Amino acid sequence: MHIHILGICGTFMGSLALLARELGHTVTGSDANVYPPMSTQLENAGVTIEEGYLVEHLQPAPDLVVVGNAMKRGMDVIEYMLDSGLRYTSGPQFLSEQVLQSRHVIAVAGTHGKTTTTTMLAWILHYAGIDAGFLIGGVPLVDTTDEHLQKVFAHSSYLGAETTNDDTTVPSGYFVIEADEYDSAFFDKRSKFVHYRPRTAILNNLEFDHADIFADLDAIQTQFHHMVRMIPSTGKIIMPAATISLEDTLAKGVWTPIWRTAVIDSTTSISSTDDTLKDNSEWQAELIREDGSQFQVSFAADKEATAIVNWSMSGIHNVNNALVAIAAAYNVGVSVSTACAALSAFAGIKRRMELIGDVNDILVFDDFAHHPTAITMTLDGAKKKLADRRLWAIIEPRSNTMKMGIHQDSLAESAALADYTLWYEPTGLEWGLKEVIEQSCTESDSIGNQQVMSSIDTIIEHITTHAQAGDAIVVMSNGGFEGIHQRLLTALRND
Numbered sequence: 001m002h003i004h005i006l007g008i009c010g011t012f013m014g015s016l017a018l019l020a021r022e023l024g025h026t027v028t029g030s031d032a033n034v035y036p037p038m039s040t041q042l043e044n045a046g047v048t049i050e051e052g053y054l055v056e057h058l059q060p061a062p063d064l065v066v067v068g069n070a071m072k073r074g075m076d077v078i079e080y081m082l083d084s085g086l087r088y089t090s091g092p093q094f095l096s097e098q099v100l101q102s103r104h105v106i107a108v109a110g111t112h113g114k115t116t117t118t119t120m121l122a123w124i125l126h127y128a129g130i131d132a133g134f135l136i137g138g139v140p141l142v143d144t145t146d147e148h149l150q151k152v153f154a155h156s157s158y159l160g161a162e163t164t165n166d167d168t169t170v171p172s173g174y175f176v177i178e179a180d181e182y183d184s185a186f187f188d189k190r191s192k193f194v195h196y197r198p199r200t201a202i203l204n205n206l207e208f209d210h211a212d213i214f215a216d217l218d219a220i221q222t223q224f225h226h227m228v229r230m231i232p233s234t235g236k237i238i239m240p241a242a243t244i245s246l247e248d249t250l251a252k253g254v255w256t257p258i259w260r261t262a263v264i265d266s267t268t269s270i271s272s273t274d275d276t277l278k279d280n281s282e283w284q285a286e287l288i289r290e291d292g293s294q295f296q297v298s299f300a301a302d303k304e305a306t307a308i309v310n311w312s313m314s315g316i317h318n319v320n321n322a323l324v325a326i327a328a329a330y331n332v333g334v335s336v337s338t339a340c341a342a343l344s345a346f347a348g349i350k351r352r353m354e355l356i357g358d359v360n361d362i363l364v365f366d367d368f369a370h371h372p373t374a375i376t377m378t379l380d381g382a383k384k385k386l387a388d389r390r391l392w393a394i395i396e397p398r399s400n401t402m403k404m405g406i407h408q409d410s411l412a413e414s415a416a417l418a419d420y421t422l423w424y425e426p427t428g429l430e431w432g433l434k435e436v437i438e439q440s441c442t443e444s445d446s447i448g449n450q451q452v453m454s455s456i457d458t459i460i461e462h463i464t465t466h467a468q469a470g471d472a473i474v475v476m477s478n479g480g481f482e483g484i485h486q487r488l489l490t491a492l493r494n495d
Contacts, residue, residue, distance in 0.1 A: 004058060005029035005091075006077065007068020008049060011115075011137035012180060012192070014038040015157035016066065016091050017047050019135065022159040023098060030057045030077075033480070041139060041155055053077040061086055066094050067185050069192075078186070090185035092195035095135070100175055100196060102162055103133065106328055107179035107196050109224065110204030112374050113321045117204060118178040119349045120325040125174060126152055127342035128334040132174035133160025138368070141354065143347035174332060181223055183213050191223040199235040200331055201227065201256075202324045206245040208406070209371055209399075221249040231256045238327045240320055241281040259283060259331075261323045263316055265290070285309075285323040291384035292319040297326055297336055305330065307340035313348060315381020353378060353474070356485055359492040361469040363389070366485055370399040370478035372407050372414035379417040382474055389472040393418035394459060394484070396426070396477035397433065408433075412440030412447045418474075420466075421450040422459050424481070456482050463488060464495045 003020050007013050008029025018041070020027045029042070030050040042049055050057050055076055058065065065088040071078050081088055089097075108118040115138040122134035126149060140153040152158050162173040179193035179201070206224060208217040224246075231237060233255050239246050241260040250258070262277035264286045278284060282301060288294040291314045299305035309322060326339040348354065350366075357364040365382070369375045375395065383391055393415050408431060415421040425433040434452040441447045453459050467473065475485055 001063040002026045004062040005066045055080045092192040096195040103175040105198040106200040107198035108202045109179040111207040117321040124329040124342040131161035134176040139350040141347040203239040305336040307337040314385035317377040357489040363472040369476045372410040375414040392473040393421040396424045423452045
């Protein structure tokens with residue numbers, strides 16, 4: 001079957017294209033923004049990508065058009081598709097019908113950490129010898145001599161084995177999926193994850209985001225509860241303890257056993273809050289190092305289930321991501337010691353505090369953070385891990401929610417942990433970023449050294465003029481950021 005994907009370079013749709021190729025389909029696609037790493041992955045897999053959304057891309061007619069959620073009525077290609085009576089579907093529905101129906105689906109949902117946690121969980125399962133399928137909204141980093149792991153994690157999705165039990169009514173092939181709450185398509189406004197019908201679900205956190213499609217937090221909670229309603233009573237929900245937004249969601253009704261998790265900071269004195277978390281969680285990760293690079297995992301119901309993770313990642317947010325992944329893996333038969341050994345060999349994923357260059361002892365990292373909470377968590381982990389270095393943050397407020405100015409009052413505070421912050425204000429922003437940042441810095445003594453610039457060249461010039469050996473620079477955006485990463489590295493080399 002010939003499948004054409006509209007919006008193929010999105011992280012979800014690109015991964016879906018790779019799965020469709022594994023299923024034996026001929027896959028083509030088009031997108032308005034074609035840039036690595038997804039475009040490179042697709043081209044290497046033999047997928048033809050065309051720039052723009054032209055009617056000609058659907059001539060001759062494919063057997064099926066998979067429509068990305070960025071497509072809207074009024075676009076020439078969409079009107080042509082509808083007028084011509086072409087067969088079409090959404091990405092989540094295609095995935096559900098073609099792959100997930102016969103699998104034990106492990107869904108990873110939450111405002112933050114979905115991609116990282118999904119990758120961790122898939123890595124653990126394959127390290128343990130379980131040939132699980134997966135779809136990740138990013139590109140895994142692979143630093144191992146294991147040929148199986150190298151092959152499987154060369155791409156952001158993998159079909160995996162579809163096995164069966166004697167009881168054919170219960171699916172036994174595993175599929176780990178990043179469960180996004182964004183809508184499915186212009187003709188299906190339900191969240192993507194409603195299509196997935198998981199048996200095991202990680203609910204990692206829940207904050208207000210995607211203001212372009214959700215009116216408020218309650219609207220997102222409603223979608224989360226739609227998914228909760230589908231999880232069988234023989235399944236499992238895994239979530240951090242004391243997460244009020246998630247507890248409020250489950251208060252609407254829950255029919256599935258829950259494991260709660262907690263991260264305990266034993267590098268300082270144990271507080272009453274830590275004691276409360278211990279009392280209200282089945283799983284704990286106790287920090288051995290303040291930056292989260294080493295921690296001990298334990299499961300209250302199994303005194304033998306204790307082991308240590310010693311890895312290259314940092315930040316309490318990543319410890320939490322690891323803990324829920326370990327619990328989910330344990331739920332499908334992986335021991336805690338094996339899961340911790342797997343994560344100790346885990347290299348991370350592209351664009352999540354990925355070190356992309358070291359020029360004259362100036363480290364440059366690429367990170368996907370696009371929400372104030374994610375910015376804070378990333379910088380907290382970076383500050384603790386890179387404690388001897390001055391920390392620069394270069395941030396592009398690119399997400400739809402950011403562009404609308406929904407989080408503008410918390411932006412400056414979110415970057416307060418950086419020693420220096422450069423905000424990029426692109427043309428067409430619907431509100432005044434410069435005024436917001438300057439006002440926040442004036443009103444708070446804890447916020448300083450933040451500037452707003454409207455030119456990539458100006459940002460690069462400022463960095464090359466003021467950055468010094470021993471500094472670290474974290475570039476944050478959920479898009480290509482006009483190629484600033486390589487442009488900055490080139491400028492530093494030539495300085």
